[in-house]
Each structure stands twice: as C-alpha cells, then as structure tokens.
Amino acid sequence: MSMEKSVNRIEEKLAAYIVENCLPKNNSQFIEYDKNLFDAGIVDSAGLVSFICYIEVEFNISVPDMDLLPENFASIKTIAHYIRKQQKVAG
C-alpha cells in the first residue's frame, strides 16, 4: 500500500497543481493522468512555462529548453515519467 502511494505521489502533486491553478473552481475536482493538457485547454505555452517553474522547484530538477517536447509535457503521466527520469540523472 505504501509503495503504491509513493509511486503515485508525483502524479498527485502535479494533479493538485493543475486543479489549484488551471481548472474552474467546482466541487468536483478531477483530472485524468493521461489527459492531453494542451488539447483540453488546461495549459498553453505560458501556462506550461509557469508549470515548469513549479516542477523545477518542487522536484528539485532542471528542465533544459531542449526537453520542452510533447512526449515529455503532454499529460500528467508523461510529465511524471519525465520527472522520474531527471531525478535519476541527477541522483
């Protein structure tokens, strides 16, 4: 159980940021991890850059400009995967 929790903690933090900063304030707050954030209008170019600032601080990684690619930043799922990869490189 606790293993599973730590596996999803990055996704949960990312989802919390999106809910807090990018979604209408409703009672039901939910974002699917594989939803394309651009197609859903949740982030645009400016929103992505703010999101990345949060990610760099929160997860203690740096995101080089070269990595601003759809395969890395399309959804919470791909972003979490990218973060884990960067943490391994740094660690």
Added chain:
Amino acid sequence: MSMLRKCLVWDLDNTLWDGICLEGNVLVRPEVVNAIRELDKRGILNSIASRGDEETAMKVLQENALDRYFLVPKINWLPKSQNISAIARELDIDLGAFAYIDDEEFEREQVAFMVPGILTLEASQVQNLPFLSDFTPAEVTKEASERRILYQTELNRKREKQSFASRKDFLLSCRMKLKVRPAEEQDIPRLCELITRTHQLNTTGLIFARDYITEILAQKTGSTKVMVAELEDKYGSYGIIGTAIAEEIPPEWILKYLALSCRVMGRGIERAFLCAMLMKASDAGLLRTIAEYRDTGKNRMMRALYQMTGFKYDESQSDGEILQFVKSLDGLPEIPAWVKLV
C-alpha cells in the same frame, strides 16, 4: 466608535417596506428609496438578509426599481447572522465593516451577539442614514459611485467561471474568433506598439523600426510578409493582438518574428495564430517551415510553443544568437477546438 461602513444589510418586512410581504400589499417609503440611492452613490454597498420568500420579495423590489441596488441578497429562513456571514464571504468584505438595519430588537441583538463589530440600527433611523458618520466618506470619488457595478461584474465573472464543468467548456463558451490577415498601412501604429511592448510572447525581442514595417507593406509583391491577428469573443473585440513577419522563399516559409499581446495569454491563442499561418503556407504550396527564435530571458514560452507544436531545433543552422526550428508542412498541428478562424 463610528467607522466608515462598507455594506449595509437590510431586513425587509417593516424595515425596507411597511407591511409583511407574504401577507399582502407592502409600501416602500420615499425616505427608504432615498437612503438606498444615497448610500449607493457614496460607494456603500446594500444587501439584504431577511426572512421570507425570495421570489415574492424580489418581485416587490423589481416593481419599485430597487432590485439592482442589492448585491447577493439573502431572503430565506436561515438565521440572519448566518446570512450576513455569507454576504461578507461572497463580497470578500470584513464583517466588522458591516451595518444591519431591522425593526425587531430580537434580530438586532442576535446579529450583534453573533457578529462582533457590526453596527446595528433600528428601522426608525432610516431617514437619518445619510447623515450618520458611519455612512459618510470623507470624499466621494468617481470610483466609489461605480463600486456596486464593479462588485457586480466581478460576481458575474466568478459565477460564470464556476458554472463550467471543465476548462475546455469555459473556453468554448467564450466563442473566440480569430482573424489572421495581411497587415495594412493603418495597422502600423498598433504593430509598433505590439513590437515594443510585448516581451513574453515574443519570439526574438527584436525591435523593428516603423520605417522598416512601412517599407515591407509598400512592397506588395516582395517575399517578406507582415501578418496580423485580430481576436474577438462574446465579451467584445480585442482588436489586433498579434503580429508576425515571414519570408516566402519556396519551398520554404520562414517565420522571422512572432509576437502576441499578453492580454490573450492562457487561452492558446498563440498556438491558433501559428497554426493558421502554417495552414496558409501549406495551402500556398510551401513544403517546409523554419521558425527563428532568440532567447531574451523572458520568452521561454515561445520556444515551448514551437517545440510543443512539432518544430525541431536545428543546431546546424543556428548561430549563437538566433536559433532555428524546422518543421515539415505536411501534417499540421491542430487549431485549439475553442478558437474559430474567420
């Protein structure tokens, strides 16, 4: 003990009007109307916390042309202190800056007990309201006289945003229309303004002289083109919100410059503008596009825009300052679903 109050909350029966609404005809006295209007003019907001049936009571207010003066009225069977707290929360005004007027002593005491700092007033004081120091600002500004409207607009905006299930639903409801067209001579002042004033949504940060733009526009058959994007949505027109400078050198379309006003940030307009131009270039038979980018320290989002729409960084073609991003023109990125090209 007196301090300037920001909001006066009214009881209805035998306070705002004579009589009991649910039992028949009621009468609004002229001094009440006068007090409401005078406070409103001074920028002091009016609201309602009263027992009764909301629909019946609102009808009486409408008949007396008073409904527009009241923000977030609460007409129900809840305790009045609870309603006043809700009003304070919705208007985001400190409870200590409220006043409450009611004919019944029990209600005034209940409210005074539950809401520390509130000023409670007897209904008989209505004609004196405009003379109380609590309702007399040192100066009445133009902003003050429009305060109710500002609060109302803000409440509407908040409500509208909350009523959508998703961000996309909200964006779709805005009915955005984007028009991308070649720049004309009369656009030049606005173009120069955009070029000098936009820093974040700006691909190179280079400043083009007015004469240079004028010259390009004069050479109608030249290979360099200046484009503009105009945006409107259901709230109104934003005018020209973006501009681009591109060179057509078949089979290539070279995007030298792209800038958008920060007013349109957050709705994917930069992507829509870029996609619209790529479509035009593709329709004109061009095969490949090269976009130029210069890091200004503030415009990372434009690099993100290029890379996220499928442009690839071409290191071999980039000098130290101007970077090049390339993309084939078959297989174009999609325009956001909530932007209609016109």
